[in-house]
Amino acid sequence: MSTVRRRLLHKVHCPHCWHTFRTEETLWVAAHPELRGDPLLSPDEPVRFLPSRFAVSGEALDEHGSRCQRLACPRCHLGISPALMEHAIRIFSLVGSPGSGKSYFLAAAAWQLRQKLPTTFALTFADADPLCNRIISENEERLFLQDDLERLVYIEKTELAGAQYDSVQFDPGEPTLFPHPFLFTIRPMRDHVNGHGADVLSEVLCLYDNAGEHFLPGADTPNAPGTQHLARSKNLFMVFDPLQDVRFRASLRGKVADPQLGQASRAFRQDVVLQEMVDRVRRYGGLSSDAPVRQPLTVIVTKSDAWGPLLMPGVDISSDPYATEARASGRRIGRVDKRRIEEVSVQLESIIRDTAPEFAAVVRDSSERVLYVPVSAIGSAPELDSGSGLLKVRPRDIRPSWVTVPFLYEFSRWGKIVGRVGDRSEDPMRGEGIGEGTDDGA
Numbered sequence: 001m002s003t004v005r006r007r008l009l010h011k012v013h014c015p016h017c018w019h020t021f022r023t024e025e026t027l028w029v030a031a032h033p034e035l036r037g038d039p040l041l042s043p044d045e046p047v048r049f050l051p052s053r054f055a056v057s058g059e060a061l062d063e064h065g066s067r068c069q070r071l072a073c074p075r076c077h078l079g080i081s082p083a084l085m086e087h088a089i090r091i092f093s094l095v096g097s098p099g100s101g102k103s104y105f106l107a108a109a110a111w112q113l114r115q116k117l118p119t120t121f122a123l124t125f126a127d128a129d130p131l132c133n134r135i136i137s138e139n140e141e142r143l144f145l146q147d148d149l150e151r152l153v154y155i156e157k158t159e160l161a162g163a164q165y166d167s168v169q170f171d172p173g174e175p176t177l178f179p180h181p182f183l184f185t186i187r188p189m190r191d192h193v194n195g196h197g198a199d200v201l202s203e204v205l206c207l208y209d210n211a212g213e214h215f216l217p218g219a220d221t222p223n224a225p226g227t228q229h230l231a232r233s234k235n236l237f238m239v240f241d242p243l244q245d246v247r248f249r250a251s252l253r254g255k256v257a258d259p260q261l262g263q264a265s266r267a268f269r270q271d272v273v274l275q276e277m278v279d280r281v282r283r284y285g286g287l288s289s290d291a292p293v294r295q296p297l298t299v300i301v302t303k304s305d306a307w308g309p310l311l312m313p314g315v316d317i318s319s320d321p322y323a324t325e326a327r328a329s330g331r332r333i334g335r336v337d338k339r340r341i342e343e344v345s346v347q348l349e350s351i352i353r354d355t356a357p358e359f360a361a362v363v364r365d366s367s368e369r370v371l372y373v374p375v376s377a378i379g380s381a382p383e384l385d386s387g388s389g390l391l392k393v394r395p396r397d398i399r400p401s402w403v404t405v406p407f408l409y410e411f412s413r414w415g416k417i418v419g420r421v422g423d424r425s426e427d428p429m430r431g432e433g434i435g436e437g438t439d440d441g442a
């Protein structure tokens, strides 16, 4: 068997604390069972160290001579997936008020990207770090891999602390909580039109699922820097939930059978959430208080199963706005129908401008590249489970729509791996400038 030499990046970005470090500064995680008690992490965690001895196979040897496999960040000591040493990371930050549908959206989008990227786009979408992705994988299984399609299931509310956050003690006794990243590798398959350049074109997609409370004013403190990924992100995804807006609620009540319309406590000022997010992006990025942010802003208007038929009758979001293009060579590329998505965006923006003008104004003021996308993670209304008082869904009724569109529209900007209908610039890839793509440098 031949050994494959991997191309390593010079710099690595930690997806936990967002520190950038040189590849040779990467720490290793000790493998010998006696080497426990890392000073920044818990007493059960193996110590992290900068190796001086290596096995011939390239693995570092710890103090007791055991071969190590896991890597860690030199600043926060949390795990670094090997994929991050080889491929650029793209952070997509997801923002929205509590209960707006972020966790359901992420689970549905991840599940559908796993199916649709290989079949339509000749790309693989795989866990870059299965341990990191445990929570999102469990949520996907909860919704999409149930044996009993009639049994009610639900995704728990995202907490402000706990399993979804990692605690690091930079100062003894003072834990700093970092949100758990979800990491996926996107890679052209062999029959992709640029499949021969898979190594250089692969990317790591990084997503966070914060609790909505993290985005309320005052929630970002030095010990809970939960949303500092905002400044590093390539794309800002703002989840807007019409069912939490008093004016949309008034126009839907009595016409739509979704129990969320009956729950009094569910109204939030989503313009305040968005404004707070944009202010943080500016603050962390050193921008002036009225400068547009450099990232594209996608407004993901959730729960379209409830409001879509009433507010956007005739707009079809049951079929996907993309298709495969097969070549005579047997190679494939998926093409996104940018025009169709943008036409829907214009319609949706006008609906939101009429009903929630202050929200639309903050959107317009925030970024020069804005897209509105209607999505439904569930495809039907959840049911109120009288026993627990929780909103639950029946797996049989789950039918997401357009959950992959916010991602694919953005992927199609990068060039080279996802095409756009009518545009041929992205293939075939040539030797020079590989991986530069047509990305706009955001």
Ligand SMILES: Nc1nc2c(ncn2[C@@H]2O[C@H](COP(=O)(O)OP(=O)(O)OP(=O)(O)O)[C@@H](O)[C@H]2O)c(=O)[nH]1
Pocket: 096, 097, 098, 099, 100, 101, 102, 103, 104, 105, 155, 156, 157, 158, 159, 210, 211, 212, 213, 258, 302, 303, 304, 305, 306, 375, 376, 377, 378, 379, 380, 381, 382, 391, 392
């Ligand atoms: N009708 C409808 N309801 C949805 C949809 N997606 C989520 N919901 C409901 O919205 C509620 C909140 O969804 P979550 O995904 O937990 O919201 P979240 O934004 O993660 O909330 P936090 O974790 O509190 O920040 C749940 O009770 C879901 O049943 C959808 O596509 N359609």
Ligand SMILES: [Mg+2]
Pocket: 102, 103, 104, 156, 157, 158, 209, 210, 211, 212
């Ligand atoms: Mg959540």
Ligand SMILES: [Zn+2]
Pocket: 014, 015, 016, 017, 018, 019, 073, 074, 075, 076, 077, 078
């Ligand atoms: Zn780190």
